[in-house]
Amino acid sequence: MTNLIEQGSIEQDVCDFATKLLERRGGLVEWTDHNDDAAREGTAIVPTEIADLFDADSETVQLSTQPGSKGWCLSLATDFLDTASQLLELEPRVGTFCIPEMYLKRGDFEELVSREFSWLNARVRLQETRPVRVEYHTWWFHALFVSEDRWETRFPITVNASSGTEVQMPNPLDLWELEPHPTACRQPPTTYKRAVLQAQRQVQELAGKFLARMDGRLGRDRRRLREYYNALLRENHQKKSRSQTKPDPEQQEARERAVKLEMRRKATELDERYAMDLTLEPVVLTRMEIPALAIDLSVERKRARRKHTVYWNPLLKQLESICCTRCGSGTFSVAFTNEEVDPLCARCAE
Numbered sequence: 001m002t003n004l005i006e007q008g009s010i011e012q013d014v015c016d017f018a019t020k021l022l023e024r025r026g027g028l029v030e031w032t033d034h035n036d037d038a039a040r041e042g043t044a045i046v047p048t049e050i051a052d053l054f055d056a057d058s059e060t061v062q063l064s065t066q067p068g069s070k071g072w073c074l075s076l077a078t079d080f081l082d083t084a085s086q087l088l089e090l091e092p093r094v095g096t097f098c099i100p101e102m103y104l105k106r107g108d109f110e111e112l113v114s115r116e117f118s119w120l121n122a123r124v125r126l127q128e129t130r131p132v133r134v135e136y137h138t139w140w141f142h143a144l145f146v147s148e149d150r151w152e153t154r155f156p157i158t159v160n161a162s163s164g165t166e167v168q169m170p171n172p173l174d175l176w177e178l179e180p181h182p183t184a185c186r187q188p189p190t191t192y193k194r195a196v197l198q199a200q201r202q203v204q205e206l207a208g209k210f211l212a213r214m215d216g217r218l219g220r221d222r223r224r225l226r227e228y229y230n231a232l233l234r235e236n237h238q239k240k241s242r243s244q245t246k247p248d249p250e251q252q253e254a255r256e257r258a259v260k261l262e263m264r265r266k267a268t269e270l271d272e273r274y275a276m277d278l279t280l281e282p283v284v285l286t287r288m289e290i291p292a293l294a295i296d297l298s299v300e301r302k303r304a305r306r307k308h309t310v311y312w313n314p315l316l317k318q319l320e321s322i323c324c325t326r327c328g329s330g331t332f333s334v335a336f337t338n339e340e341v342d343p344l345c346a347r348c349a350e
């Protein structure tokens with residue numbers, strides 16, 4: 001490829017992006033020389049299934065930054081992004097990575113565990129501390145609220161695949177220590193349900209302002225509706241008292257009933273217009289295997305006893321919470337059930 005494109009413009013970024021995308025899909029891209037004012041022109045030879053996306057007759061696709069030209073228009077003023085996103089659809093949505101080595105804390109975990117955790121109804125003793133490798137699954141979700149208005153966002157939820165607890169991890173892709181780990185992580189991810197549960201909770205917080213704004217608008221519109229129809233009802237009454245001839249009470253009542261019915265119908269319409277519809281979709285999964293410390297605890301609850309494991313996370317340099325078996329939240333104030341010795345958060349244990 002002759003790279004004659006000047007640095008720094010959006011047009012250049014779009015051309016670079018499209019070139020990389022086509023090359024990644026097995027295409028060969030060639031740009032022709034151009035002067036600064038002219039549109040950039042080029043050709044790409046691509047596999048047939050890619051050519052179909054551009055309605056090309058052959059495997060050669062014309063490229064141009066001029067909107068309206070034949071082939072693929074590399075301009076944000078066209079449907080460029082739609083076509084690009086179709087090419088991106090073919091990308092894998094799961095990345096597997098690892099960090100081979102990390103410093104693991106040494107020292108007194110007995111003290112650390114008793115400082116971080118409150119055991120609400122059991123005797124807990126530290127049994128053993130073991131270096132292990134743990135997989136963390138970072139699920140990226142796309143959330144879309146549709147109501148009278150729309151609101152959308154993307155956000156990650158990371159779950160420790162061994163313990164199932166949610167962990168506030170940095171974005172794995174920002175970590176310089178990260179390496180590709182294509183051979184590992186062959187097991188299907190078991191963390192999806194847990195991640196969705198947490199995502200449903202978190203999206204309510206993230207969309208808090210939007211939801212409050214919609215509530216506010218609905219309240220305002222309901223108030224206006226009531227005021228309008230109450231005014232109509234008042235008018236009806238006043239007519240009654242002002243009129244010279246004796247009013248027909250049946251007619252008055254019928255009018256009042258009609259106004260009230262109309263008010264209810266409008267209120268239902270309003271509720272439908274403001275009904276909140278949430279779509280939560282997983283977009284990408286990053287699986288990352290890192291060294292960590294497993295801390296085995298012996299838990300005695302009444303006459304039952306069970307082993308539970310907590311993890312010391314070398315990226316956060318702290319202990320991770322324990323996952324409540326009832327609601328799925330992570331907690332450091334832990335109660336245990338009588339028979340199974342399952343961990344529960346304080347709220348679920350009440």
Ligand SMILES: [Zn+2]
Nearest residue numbers: 324327345348
């Ligand atoms: Zn709970």
